Amino acid sequence: MTGEKKSLGQRPRRVTAQTVAEQAGVSRSAVSRAFTKGAYLDAEKRRRILSVAAEIGYQPNALAAGLKGGNSHLVAIFAGDLRNPYDTAFVSQLVGSLNAIQKWPLLIDGNGARAAQALEEVLRYPLDALILRGGSLSGEIVEQCARYGIPMISSGRPLSAPGVDTVCCRNDQGARMGAELLISGGRRRIGFLGGPPELYSSCERRAGVMAALEAAGLRPVAEAVGDYTVDGGHAAARALLQEAGEIDALICGNDAMAIGALSAAREIGRAVPGDLAVIGFDDIDMARWTCFDLTTVRNPIDAAVREILRLLEARLGDPGKADETVFVDPVVKPRGTH
Amino acid sequence: MTGEKKSLGQRPRRVTAQTVAEQAGVSRSAVSRAFTKGAYLDAEKRRRILSVAAEIGYQPNALAAGLKGGNSHLVAIFAGDLRNPYDTAFVSQLVGSLNAIQKWPLLIDGNGARAAQALEEVLRYPLDALILRGGSLSGEIVEQCARYGIPMISSGRPLSAPGVDTVCCRNDQGARMGAELLISGGRRRIGFLGGPPELYSSCERRAGVMAALEAAGLRPVAEAVGDYTVDGGHAAARALLQEAGEIDALICGNDAMAIGALSAAREIGRAVPGDLAVIGFDDIDMARWTCFDLTTVRNPIDAAVREILRLLEARLGDPGKADETVFVDPVVKPRGTH
DNA sequence: TTGTAGGCGTTATCAC
DNA sequence: GTGATAACGCCTACAA
Numbered sequence: 001m002t003g004e005k006k007s008l009g010q011r012p013r014r015v016t017a018q019t020v021a022e023q024a025g026v027s028r029s030a031v032s033r034a035f036t037k038g039a040y041l042d043a044e045k046r047r048r049i050l051s052v053a054a055e056i057g058y059q060p061n062a063l064a065a066g067l068k069g070g071n072s073h074l075v076a077i078f079a080g081d082l083r084n085p086y087d088t089a090f091v092s093q094l095v096g097s098l099n100a101i102q103k104w105p106l107l108i109d110g111n112g113a114r115a116a117q118a119l120e121e122v123l124r125y126p127l128d129a130l131i132l133r134g135g136s137l138s139g140e141i142v143e144q145c146a147r148y149g150i151p152m153i154s155s156g157r158p159l160s161a162p163g164v165d166t167v168c169c170r171n172d173q174g175a176r177m178g179a180e181l182l183i184s185g186g187r188r189r190i191g192f193l194g195g196p197p198e199l200y201s202s203c204e205r206r207a208g209v210m211a212a213l214e215a216a217g218l219r220p221v222a223e224a225v226g227d228y229t230v231d232g233g234h235a236a237a238r239a240l241l242q243e244a245g246e247i248d249a250l251i252c253g254n255d256a257m258a259i260g261a262l263s264a265a266r267e268i269g270r271a272v273p274g275d276l277a278v279i280g281f282d283d284i285d286m287a288r289w290t291c292f293d294l295t296t297v298r299n300p301i302d303a304a305v306r307e308i309l310r311l312l313e314a315r316l317g318d319p320g321k322a323d324e325t326v327f328v329d330p331v332v333k334p335r336g337t338h
Numbered sequence: 339m340t341g342e343k344k345s346l347g348q349r350p351r352r353v354t355a356q357t358v359a360e361q362a363g364v365s366r367s368a369v370s371r372a373f374t375k376g377a378y379l380d381a382e383k384r385r386r387i388l389s390v391a392a393e394i395g396y397q398p399n400a401l402a403a404g405l406k407g408g409n410s411h412l413v414a415i416f417a418g419d420l421r422n423p424y425d426t427a428f429v430s431q432l433v434g435s436l437n438a439i440q441k442w443p444l445l446i447d448g449n450g451a452r453a454a455q456a457l458e459e460v461l462r463y464p465l466d467a468l469i470l471r472g473g474s475l476s477g478e479i480v481e482q483c484a485r486y487g488i489p490m491i492s493s494g495r496p497l498s499a500p501g502v503d504t505v506c507c508r509n510d511q512g513a514r515m516g517a518e519l520l521i522s523g524g525r526r527r528i529g530f531l532g533g534p535p536e537l538y539s540s541c542e543r544r545a546g547v548m549a550a551l552e553a554a555g556l557r558p559v560a561e562a563v564g565d566y567t568v569d570g571g572h573a574a575a576r577a578l579l580q581e582a583g584e585i586d587a588l589i590c591g592n593d594a595m596a597i598g599a600l601s602a603a604r605e606i607g608r609a610v611p612g613d614l615a616v617i618g619f620d621d622i623d624m625a626r627w628t629c630f631d632l633t634t635v636r637n638p639i640d641a642a643v644r645e646i647l648r649l650l651e652a653r654l655g656d657p658g659k660a661d662e663t664v665f666v667d668p669v670v671k672p673r674g675t676h
Numbered sequence: 677t678t679g680t681a682g683g684c685g686t687t688a689t690c691a692c
Numbered sequence: 693g694t695g696a697t698a699a700c701g702c703c704t705a706c707a708a
Contacts (some may be wrong), residue, residue, distance in 0.1 A: 014464055014486070015486075016684090017685065026695090028686085029697095030693095030694070040694080042693065057482065057486055061685055061686065063401050063404050068687050068699080069699090070687085072401060082434070083427075092421060092447070096447040096450070104446075104459075104460055106443065108433075118440075125400045125401055148352070234628065263629040289569075289597075289598075364679090365680080367679060368678070374703080378678080399701055402684090402701035402702040403702055404702095405683095407683095
């Protein structure tokens with residue numbers, strides 16, 4: 001009824017402050033102020049403006065606001081593996097926490113060949129920060145981010161580049177504690193089922209296990225490499241247990257593989273924990289399900305996410321602050337498989 | 339060394355096209371064109387510009403570009419439950435697929451009281467679309483989105499509002515097929531462990547089960563309500579099996595509860611599938627793990643995500659297109675628990 | 677092929 | 693308190 005041209009099949013233009021101003025009989029600035037907490041504006045006028053805005057469905061355009069130079073409130077999360085249970089739980093928690101402080105996470109699937117390119121595309125947005133969760137990103141890209149001046153927080157592995165904060169689990173310590181638990185329980189013929197050797201966490205965990213064994217005058221009686229998945233752990237454990245039948249304990253690089261190992265043990269007829277102790281790493285939800293009741297080492301998500309948010313806010317508050325590396329302490333969770 | 343003022347502790351300004359233009363000795367527009375595929379620009383000049391840009395780390399600011407009126411390439415995903423395995427897998431797949439077509443998903447955790455408010459905040463961005471995955475959003479908000487002219491795609495439950503496309507699983511049909519599988523296997527004393535009654539999927543699945551039973555002249559010998567989690571399913575199944583010992587089959591509202599039910603059955607000493615058949619719904623990864631080998635009804639994520647992307651692109655191509663409701667067909671996955 | 681001149685929607689600064 | 697006005701960084705007619 002307005003008589004304005006309205007080409008069919010065209011997406012309607014977003015309502016702007018201009019329209020609200022006209023309808024309310026005020027200036028654009030007044031509209032802007034109405035939405036700005038603590039700006040000088042007659043209370044009655046503000047009420048009127050907000051009412052008109054609500055009526056015609058106006059919201060300040062965050063893109064335009066971000067353009068002005070402030071923060072965009074956009075935070076990218078580069079997630080190494082969105083399929084694995086630990087990373088998934090981690091990202092979920094992170095997303096919820098970011099939402100709570102009004103930061104909006106742009107999720108990038110770190111899997112596949114396109115991942116790096118996707119990240120590059122997302123970097124076209126003036127991000128408040130970039131959070132790296134696992135995944136193997138070429139150092140080149142990290143450097144580029146640093147050059148763009150985008151604050152980065154790496155979680156899961158240390159990254160030494162200017163402007164990068166890091167939150168890491170003390171993987172070696174956790175793995176050592178896990179191994180010690182088995183050793184102190186009398187296990188001597190210990191096997192190790194590690195994760196992908198190219199991952200930082202795998203190396204650290206392996207080192208922790210070896211340190212504990214060595215300190216006890218032991219050596220692993222068998223060792224294999226898995227892919228951090230349940231299926232992979234199942235297959236690797238099966239092979240390991242059949243080749244080296246004399247194993248009395250199996251230390252796994254993460255819970256997923258440990259759960260796969262439990263199935264394998266059951267299939268082969270090895271009683272857990274009687275014949276065979278199994279220990280994992282991470283303490284994913286599944287670990288405490290009664291059907292698994294897996295003894296593991298907790299890789300605390302809450303603490304890590306809390307630290308990430310603390311670092312984020314600190315960095316946003318003072319972009320020039322010194323880079324930090326924060327460690328999160330693992331905790332042994334004795335359950336029924338050792 | 340440039341002599342420019344550089345207040346310490348200040349985040350460096352982003353490099354703009356202006357800077358590139360100056361360094362390369364061309365106009366700002368030339369820089370813009372250099373980054374625009376198919377724009378008129380001397381090849382040599384373009385090469386020079388791109389080289390300068392790469393050197394000083396310039397990328398066109400996507401925010402500013404989006405302001406112009408084109409697509410922002412931002413897509414919000416409102417995820418009902420980021421903790422449950424099915425939704426998690428769904429969102430992962432969706433994120434990966436969106437990344438592949440250069441759409442950047444803003445994830446909103448649909449849990450908790452802040453969810454609606456978070457969505458409202460995110461709506462300040464000129465989104466290309468909003469994808470609803472589960473969750474219970476007040477109709478008011480949905481209406482508001484429609485008024486903003488933001489295309490919406492609802493997955494998991496039908497939403498009748500203008501501009502909303504829907505992708506749904508034929509829950510009733512799937513549940514019916516699952517029940518029929520048990521009935522044709524000779525089971526007669528069938529129990530039903532449903533999901534939260536306020537969820538659309540729960541109602542549909544329950545209806546499908548009841549229809550199948552009725553068609554066979556049966557009635558459920560016991561019924562309980564769970565919360566779609568493993569723990570919840572475990573507790574509910576335990577109670578159900580102990581109260582009504584004569585059950586020979588248990589139909590569960592989803593796989594998570596079915597897996598909980600399997601543990602419960604084992605604890606109580608009911609052999610599966612000998613004494614008791616168990617069937618789930620969804621076919622999450624876990625269902626096919628050898629330790630569960632759960633008979634279930636596949637709620638196909640691939641197909642649903644594919645449809646969502648198809649609808650998204652169709653809507654983006656023609657904003658005025660008619661709303662669609664697409665159904666995705668469930669598939670019975672017979673495994674070892676029936 | 678190239679540069680100039682708006683305009684996108686907002687916020688902040690400035691006079692009034 | 694309030695309203696013009698100038699950025700913010702980009703894209704794109706339009707003119708050269």
